[in-house]
Amino acid sequence: MFTENAVHTGRHQKSNADYLNRQSQFESNVRSYPRKLPLAIAQAKGVWVTDVEGKVYLDCLAGAGTLALGHNHEAIVSSIGRFLASGLPMHTLDLTTPLKDAFSEALLGLLPGGGRDYCLQFCGPSGADAVEAALKLAKTATGRNSVISFSGGYHGMTHGALSVTGNTGPKNAIATLMPGVQFLPYPHEYRCPLGLGGDAGVQALSHYFEQFIEDVESGVSLPAAVILEAVQGEGGVNPAPLTWLRKVREVTRKHGIVLILDEVQAGFCRTGKMFAYQHAGIEPDIIVMSKAIGGGLPLALLGIRRVFDAxxxxNHSGTFRGNQMAMATGIATLQVLQEAELAAQAEKRGAWLKHQLEGLRQRFPAMGQVRGRGLMIGIEIVDERQAPDALQCFPADPGLAAIIQQQCFQYGLLLERGGRQGNVVRLLPPLIIDEEQCHAVIERYTRALIAALAQARPAQGK
Known part of the structure; x- marks a missing residue:
């Protein structure tokens, strides 16, 4: 029987396994995280998570990047208390309130030019719904029907968002997705899709994109939109080269193509700037925002260049687009991000972590590459025992990556995998992580890596 007192006091009679078994009875087979991180969470604070058995974990998953300020940050908790005491309704459809007015002003001021040429659209509670809205709007504004997306991109699991997502796994059982989507190769720091690598690969992909759009014999009509991530998250923490991003912006602007930047995971200081596209100095036409902007509560928005607000x-609505409590936590999040200068801190902490991981890579060649921006870090796990390709890159080793994740869990470090075959170990810690906690991440990861190699490759796990 459910007892509210037991939930709030943390008195639990059951083990992790008990709760996971009950979850398997209650929930659909679609659940995924409990299969890789088999715990039932009792409490969480900052970067730390405690399970029902009392074991404490350092959280480098942070709600897939949602918890920029970590768990139960005092500013978030206080904002919820003030909201509950205010008498405002929980949601208002798209009716405005003084709270929504203040949130809108704060968020709009972060967009290019202080938001002078932009407006906001409040969408349903998930980033996928915001992607759906962006695709519909681009088609409405341009009168065109096709969309260009990129290999390795992830934009959500709803119908249109899945259509522009690169991973074919979730698509295989779906006979008909949104038509008119054309995929192009996305630059990859470790595995150049053209087999060239380095600046030559970036220049060739930039040229290819321009020719694809401008060649009247390309066989593809001018698209309504181009959608991309400035740093691919689920695709393996793969940052776009800045020169390539600038070329995409140049070509799309020249031809009146709506450039949609999906900042759902990379946005709000995670990469060392408020938005990841800012590293390239470009201005998108539509910016997709979710995850961290709600401070842990569901909220999704578009930042739209006014000329495309057609x-x-x-034409696009949703009951929960007026989630007032999420706007309260959103304002609190924006204030802390700016006042605590968490973009600069993310850059500093991320640089230190990558430096330490690069040192480990020299010691353990199964770490093929360390990459990312700010506190969005990926470790490409490879099988260096196999023959490398022409660029001296080794085959992916998703099996070892999975064992590393399992061992990290055993050593009290929560993280996720991504990439083409799930072979990229990903770090997405809260942006508030301090120096001592970063040391703990490296210490726990190192122990887990050694244990994983001892399990998978006994001769190397030393």
Missing amino acids: WQPG
Whole structure:
């Protein structure tokens, strides 16, 4: 029987296994994280998570990047208390309130030019719904029907968002997705899709994109939109080369193509700037925002260049687009991000972590590459026992990556994998992580890596 007192006091009679077994009875087979991180969470604070058995974990998953300020940050908790005491309704559809007014002003001021040429669209509670809205709006504004996306991109699991997502796994059982999507190769720091690598690969991909759009014999009509991530998250923490991003912006602007930047995971200081596209100095036409902007509560928005705001009233709606409590936590998040200068801190902490991981890579060649921006870090796990390709890159080793994740869990470090075959170990810690906690990440990861190698490759796990 459910007892609220037991939940709030943390008195638990059951083990992790008990709760996971009950979850398997209650929930659909679609659940995924409990299969890789088999715990039932009792409490969480900052970067730390405690399970029902009392074991404490350092959280480098942070709600897939949602918890920029970590768990139960005092500013977030206080904002919820003030909201509950304010008498405001929980949600208001798209009716405005003084709270929504203040949130809108704060967020708009972060967009290019202080938001002078932009407006906001409040969408349903998930980033996928915001992606759906962006695709619909681009088609509405341009009168065109096709969309260009990129290999390795992830934009969500709803119908249109899945259509522009690179991973074919979730698509295989779906006979008909949104038509008119054309995929192009996305630059990759370790595995150049053209087999060239380095600046030559970036220049060739930039040229290829321009020619694809401008060649009248390319066989593809001018698209309504180009959608991409400035740093691919689920695709393996793969940062776009800045010169390539600038070329994409140049070509799309020249031809009136709506450039959609998906900042759902990379946005709000995670990469060392408020938005990841800012590293390239470009200005998107539509910015997709979710995850961290709600401070842990569901909220998703678009930042739209006003010239493309072609909606008629009610053309895209959703009941929970007026989530007032999420706007309260959103304002609190924005204030802390700026006042604590967490973009600069993310850059500093991320640089230190990558430096330490690069040192480990020299010691353990199964770490093929360390990459990322700020506190969005990926470790490409490879099988260096196999023959490398022409660029001296080794085959992916998703099996070892999975064992590393399992061992990290055993050593009290929560993290996720990504990349083409799930062979990229990903670090997405809260942006508030301090120096001592960063040392703990490296210490726990090192122990887990050694244990994983001892399990998978006994001769190397030393």
